[in-house]
Amino acid sequence: MLNFNFYSPTYFEFGTDTESKAGELVKRFGGTKVLLHYGKNSVIKSGLLGRVKASLDKENIGYVELGGVQPNPRDTLVYEGIELSRKEKVDFILAVGGGSVIDSSKAIALGVPYSGDFWDFYSYKVDATETLPVGTVLTIAAAGSEGSESSVITRTSTDTKNGYSNDITRPKFSILNPQLTCTLPSYQTAAGAIDIMAHVFERYFSNTPNVETTDRLCEAVLLSMVSEVPKAIKNPDDVDARANIMWAGMVAHNNIVGVGREQDWNSHGIEHQLSAVYDVAHGAGLAVIFPAWMTYLVKEKEYGIMRFAQIAVRLWGVQMNFSNPKETALKGIECFKQFLSSIGMPINFEQLGAKAEDIPLLVKKFGLVENETTGGFYNLNSKDVENIYNTALLLF
């Protein structure tokens, strides 16, 4: 196991009707005037925003509103949020929405007290030392931003999608009401679930030996997802299934399952190009890329066979073939693909609406130059990335 530090100081208020505590929690964490940040009108129509406002009113906390956050949140709205917050002397950012809204909120919170351009953080020029406090009312189990130290923003002028990680951006509090996710369409539910599972896989596939505790914790989250996601797809109002998924989504990404080990986030990067080019849901893109990445490593590179066999046995209940571990590893990948299909996720280019002829563009956008590799469980070069896209083309 490697040395690490772990710091997850977010206060989680979990359960039905907990959005009514928003005002109380803003007050507890020092907020007196709030930027209420959200995305689509659905939070207005559903009445959620009204309930959050009532809760703020009850505690005499003032607020200004800024809606309109899009999936893959844009720097343009972040600049707007920073300006508005300064003008209105906001001292707390309250995100009402999913990962995009929370990420946009984190960026605004970093930008307000900073004299330069907030993009300095996302372009790795400067490390932030200060931020406004952020709270969240989560509406979808997926990104894990409600408990994480990271956020991703897209720079509109260059179409660059950059992430920034810093423990100071972890939310002060997050309100997780699983009921709020019952109205999500099944496609979004499934895509969110795959995002959660990907956050675990990205930590699980590691060359760091002897990491049994985090291995088992990773598998725990995955096992629960495999059990609960089909329930939520079958019966959208299954609040218990929604609750299990929602808590798993936090645990998957606050890094408690990933400490002390090298991680591999290459699949995330390979997917990012798909969602950039086709504007598909991140989770759907991951459903196509992850099995392809796995298949390529096991079938073509014969790399990490025993680790893929381990997950096949421990997650998918495959019987270990002791004389042919590769077969076990491949059976596990088959189980994953069947699971993805069963919850309505695409597993190849055609099902996602991606095109073979775009592969050179995708590879170029991924951005590796000749002889360059990107590290992780398996170091990929540009040819590997191309091969993984090609594998995704052919998966059925």
Added chain:
Amino acid sequence: MLNFNFYSPTYFEFGTDTESKAGELVKRFGGTKVLLHYGKNSVIKSGLLGRVKASLDKENIGYVELGGVQPNPRDTLVYEGIELSRKEKVDFILAVGGGSVIDSSKAIALGVPYSGDFWDFYSYKVDATETLPVGTVLTIAAAGSEGSESSVITRTSTDTKNGYSNDITRPKFSILNPQLTCTLPSYQTAAGAIDIMAHVFERYFSNTPNVETTDRLCEAVLLSMVSEVPKAIKNPDDVDARANIMWAGMVAHNNIVGVGREQDWNSHGIEHQLSAVYDVAHGAGLAVIFPAWMTYLVKEKEYGIMRFAQIAVRLWGVQMNFSNPKETALKGIECFKQFLSSIGMPINFEQLGAKAEDIPLLVKKFGLVENETTGGFYNLNSKDVENIYNTALLLF
């Protein structure tokens, strides 16, 4: 799943040589003058205290020392620590030791800013609103106090052992260096491990339905313990095994594996009487009580059969007997007893040095009056408690 809140704001610095960061961390969390609190001379002899002091010196942080914490920490030393801290204008308590030292530190930290008797908190008269910050340098994986919101203190005058839980007592930081645990005798290593496993069982056995995520997380910690503890017993210098156990010990007790469900802490209470009467290690007492509690519930009460079968299958790898789940449940308990014996733990009264004739005293000390029951997974009355002690007498 039940509504819950979860708040674990401790900063964990994990890995080899991390005690050298003590000074830096005290400074980061606002300490300028420290009460350095510890137990036996072993932390002096091993050089650990010297390294911590050097780290404080480096940051120009003053300190006063108070050693002498005993297992089952006493109120008398807590009063001494409060007086000393006030006199010396200490603003930070740094615990160097195991659960007892950390618990004593938490109690001192609560007492310093409070005008009344600190025992008011532990006798549930008053809820604390203020505390000095506490940091820890952990020397044994067991109690989980390094990440928990609870502490247990013994009132010497009445021999009363009371616990107090409050999120404000969670340490600001905890330094977890698994190397420090390599010198522990195997008995202490095993007893600590059983304390960790008990913290999970006490959360696992629950009547709350549909708690798959926390069920799986509980099983993850237990699976890792079953894998890693024998390694640490066989080879005390296996730092990776020590590291896995140490992280598992924190995860087991900061409540991330126990949220959203009723819990059952009766076994803890039944054991407390054993350690009070015989001065045995808490973990060794738990090794005797837990299989007895399980056996009594399954064999005599036929209660919770499917949950015991679940842990038999998922933790111990027992094949499910679908026509006789009780048999599966009992096989799981047998596996647990074999595991305990294999790591040198007692599993019955004789092996622990407890006596049949003391059972009436133990039952009386447990303190249930007629018709009273104590809640949890299975509600126990005084006769049940007696029966569990009697079961522990007979286990082999």
